[in-house]
Amino acid sequence: MTFAEKFKEERVKKELTQQQVADSLGITRKMITLYEKGTSLPRTREAYKKIADFFGVDVNYLLTEDENFVVQASEKYGARGKKQAQDLVDGISGLFAGGTLSEQDKDAVMKALQDIYWDSKARNVEKYTPKKYKLHLDED
Structure with a gap:
């Protein structure tokens, strides 16, 4: 079940309009x-936490593993990291469409690819970050 499905299910379960939820969360109805x-x-992740608290559910319930991966990439690497992570998830999901892999095997492949993503990002930061910024990062 996706975040979208879970979100709507919780809103409907509480018999709230979109506007009521928007007002409570401080965001637009759109x-x-x-x-x-x-x-x-x-x-x-804080936005997910605010929504989870509002609906009275655990934040992990709202996040699928893929969505959690995209959020982490966004928080760590900004909009570009988010786009790269989402493109990875979308591309792999497309490969799985109509395939014969079990859900467990699909999860294992996705996890392996996510690990590769994180490793390559860490190597790129190490390789391409100028020394003057590395020294500053080490102090933090």
């Missing part, structure tokens, strides 16, 4: 519509 259509996702 954003609620985008969430429920699956067109947009919250940008940070």
Whole structure:
């Protein structure tokens, strides 16, 4: 079940309108519509936490593993990292469409690819970050 499906299910279960949820969360009704259509996702883990608290559910319930991966990439590497992570998830999901892999095997492949993503990002930061910034990063 996707974030969009879970979000809408919780809203309907509580018999709330999109506007009521938007007002309570401090966002626009249009954003609620985008969430429920699956067109947009919250940008940070804190935003997921706020939604989870509002609905009275665990934040991990709202996040699929793929969505969690995209949020982490966004928080760590910004919009570019988010796009790269989403492209990876979308590309791999397309490869799985109509395939014969079991769900467990699909999860294992996705996990392996996510690990490769994180490793390559870490290597790129090490390789391409100028020394003057590395020294500053080490102090933090």
